[in-house]
Amino acid sequence: MRRSSTIYLDHASGTNLLPEVKRRISEWLDSDVANPSSIHQEGRRSAADLDEARTSIAEVLGCKPSEILFTSGATEANNLAIMGTAEALRDKGLHIITCVTEHPSVLESHKTLEKNGFQVTYLKGDKNGDVDPEEFRASITDDTILASFMWVNNETGLMHPIEELAAIARDRGIRFHCDAVQAFGHIPMQMQNSGIDSLALSGHKLGAPAGIGVLYLRKGRAISRKSFGGSQEQNVRAGTQNHIGAAALATAIQYHTTHLDVNTKKYVELSDHIQNQLKTLPGIQINRQGKQYTPNILSCSFRHLDGEALFIRLDMQNIAVSNGAACSTGSQAPSHVLTALGFDENLAQASLRISMGIESSRHEIDDFCGELKQIVTSIYRDSK
Numbered sequence: 001m002r003r004s005s006t007i008y009l010d011h012a013s014g015t016n017l018l019p020e021v022k023r024r025i026s027e028w029l030d031s032d033v034a035n036p037s038s039i040h041q042e043g044r045r046s047a048a049d050l051d052e053a054r055t056s057i058a059e060v061l062g063c064k065p066s067e068i069l070f071t072s073g074a075t076e077a078n079n080l081a082i083m084g085t086a087e088a089l090r091d092k093g094l095h096i097i098t099c100v101t102e103h104p105s106v107l108e109s110h111k112t113l114e115k116n117g118f119q120v121t122y123l124k125g126d127k128n129g130d131v132d133p134e135e136f137r138a139s140i141t142d143d144t145i146l147a148s149f150m151w152v153n154n155e156t157g158l159m160h161p162i163e164e165l166a167a168i169a170r171d172r173g174i175r176f177h178c179d180a181v182q183a184f185g186h187i188p189m190q191m192q193n194s195g196i197d198s199l200a201l202s203g204h205k206l207g208a209p210a211g212i213g214v215l216y217l218r219k220g221r222a223i224s225r226k227s228f229g230g231s232q233e234q235n236v237r238a239g240t241q242n243h244i245g246a247a248a249l250a251t252a253i254q255y256h257t258t259h260l261d262v263n264t265k266k267y268v269e270l271s272d273h274i275q276n277q278l279k280t281l282p283g284i285q286i287n288r289q290g291k292q293y294t295p296n297i298l299s300c301s302f303r304h305l306d307g308e309a310l311f312i313r314l315d316m317q318n319i320a321v322s323n324g325a326a327c328s329t330g331s332q333a334p335s336h337v338l339t340a341l342g343f344d345e346n347l348a349q350a351s352l353r354i355s356m357g358i359e360s361s362r363h364e365i366d367d368f369c370g371e372l373k374q375i376v377t378s379i380y381r382d383s384k
């Protein structure tokens with residue numbers, strides 16, 4: 001539970017530690033901690049914790065423990081998978097495909113590759129952001145080596161048809177990376193028979209601490225390393241492993257796997273409830289015209305409303321929601337995702353991302369909808 005009276009609907013940015021995770025971390029608070037690479041008994045105990053976390057995550061993802069690499073988060077996992085793959089395959093081709101609505105950690109990896117001689121096709125998707133698998137197929141050339149698509153968009157909750165896209169990539173012999181940060185816990189994932197070659201997950205979206213993430217990397221897929229030093233993590237990611245973070249993340253992953261159905265049911269109910277309440281608000285548009293959305297993220301916008309006033313008023317009422325991604329907060333630039341969907345600057349700035357977590361309740365949603373109604377109505381009234 002949150003300790004303050006904040007209405008917190010920004011779980012896609014970061015969410016509280018799960019009780020199971022707190023218990024797991026507390027086991028280390030008074031115990032001795034050693035480097036998992038050390039050869040003495042204490043080091044071997046840390047290494048055993050790391051192995052246990054790796055095996056447990058591998059079981060959930062349906063892959064081998066050696067295919068699970070621990071990173072500092074999904075930004076590093078995305079950077080490593082995309083740039084490391086492109087550089088390892090440079091001799092085979094220079095063309096890469098991704099999508100305009102990806103997370104900055106994916107887009108910036110591609111921008112860096114462009115500066116280094118690669119050519120990137122940024123698919124736009126249709127007016128709702130849906131990527132057409134046939135458009136993807138048509139954009140593959142003999143020079144294409146890699147494609148990267150997110151499973152669930154962090155600003156809108158739109159799901160991409162990842163299994164279909166990955167199968168096309170596999171048929172055409174190109175590598176496929178997926179940023180699954182916002183999808184894990186909402187969509188079951190099995191790597192073994194999929195066309196996915198690499199996949200990124202982040203701890204702090206799942207109730208584990210920030211600073212731990214996973215890169216699934218299919219066995220035998222060449223990758224050039226991006227950090228230099230020790231031979232940790234299959235000689236791909238140097239640096240002493242965060243074994244406490246890894247154990248915390250494995251615990252969170254287990255929780256989300258066993259609670260996927262019950263949590264999905266709850267998010268669907270809450271999401272329907274929010275939409276029913278919000279649809280009567282003046283000037284609102286619910287941004288869910290695409291094919292499929294994850295139920296815990298809901299984006300909505302207010303036509304001809306002062307977005308800055310909206311966020312100031314929400315903050316004054318202790319309401320934590322996002323207007324786009326947290327990493328863009330503080331910048332005045334409108335969200336690149338909403339802009340790609342054709343929103344003008346004003347509409348993008350008067351847009352909210354409401355994202356629920358396991359603590360969200362109907363009561364909190366009712367409070368939020370009531371407050372939002374008052375705020376929006378008064379801003380429209382004052383602007384007349």
Ligand SMILES: Cc1ncc(COP(=O)(O)O)c(C=O)c1O
Binds near residue numbers: 103
């Ligand atoms: C879709 C997506 N990808 C990647 C990231 C980056 O994850 P991390 O904060 O672990 O680096 C985020 C975080 O907001 C995200 O939502």
